[in-house]
Amino acid sequence: MSINILFYILFLSQIILISYYYPKQIIKRIESVLKNYPPESYPKLYPESPEKVIAAKARYQLLNQIILLIGLVLLGAYGLMSTDYDDNQKHAEGLPLMFGMVQFIPFMLLEVSGCRQFRLMRNANKCTSRTAALTPRRLFDYVSPLFIFTAVVLIFTYLFFNLYINDFVITNSFLIQIFALGLVHVLFIGLTIWHLTGKRLDPHQAVKDRSNQTEFSIKSMVSVSIFFSLFLMANEALDFYQLGYIEIMINSIYFQVIAFFGIGSMLKTVRIENINFEVYKADSTSA
């Protein structure tokens, strides 16, 4: 019963954190930008009419509210269902993972919408001057070597740990996990290279803002890599020590950590008041 109560708290925290708290913070940011940087003074910020931004914000809010409601229904259903199982019996462990993936859909849609806005900004950009920093963007300028080293060591620790507890037998499940781990890291490496040497999405973005964004993104990816390895190790350990009934909680914690290091640190690091909005003014020549 205590495991169930603990899970209720964790799952409720997952629902509130990802589908209520962070969306609310993001909506506050959008409203703050609309209020303090209006289209009349900052036309380059709005390649489309502000009404479309307001509509997109409303859609994002509605989608999160629906997901929040679904989460509460699922929590209730789990409460009814869990009475059929023993406390130390593994059940519905995929619930926080599956629901977590659904919870991230609005954030992904918001990202896609952001990329579309940047494409429109680039198409509308008539400025003929281009500005660039005369300093190289190198990986260790943004993240400490120790942090990267920790992430790499944890990947190999996980691989060794998995092989060790399975008596060095390579199972199908191990191969699938290696594939998933590899895929995630190939994506992270690609994104890091793009952040360091790729084209900027926002044609007007100030050099300092880009640098801040690069730092935040790389640090987030390294953090997620670390927690991904820890998560996989924890799951293996739970199976090995026959503590599968705790897996449901680990899965919920994992998603909350991912949200904390992804969305939470973005809200904390990339602060509106520190962004240079002057570049979005009509008379600004920076590009």
Next chain:
Amino acid sequence: MEITIDIEDPMPLFTQLVEQIKLAVISCKVQPGDPLPSIRQLANDLELNSKTVAKAYKLLERDLVIQSKGYRGTFVHPEAKTNSRVDLNKEVLTQLSSAIISCRNAGVTDSEIRIAFTNAMNNKNNEGA
């Protein structure tokens, strides 16, 4: 330190880049030994073709304003400040003007000078001299 180029400017883009980097060196905004962005990074940041940036870097390397250190990247040359003030184009113009005046004084016509110049440029023996 930031550099700005104008894609509508009649001056070629690689020349703008060379001038901007030399100006940054002369005005001490970059110091000898400072690392410079990679060709790919600068090309992407300025939305230029990599070949344009590579051409600018090659000219700056020839003028000893920058130096490439293989995989470690490109750095400002230790003598960059002095070398940035050397204008090879001006030197070429002075020498050619002097040669043209001598030819004219000797009675050579302009078209003969042009033909001779083209032949001299096309002469394989002059390559790398």
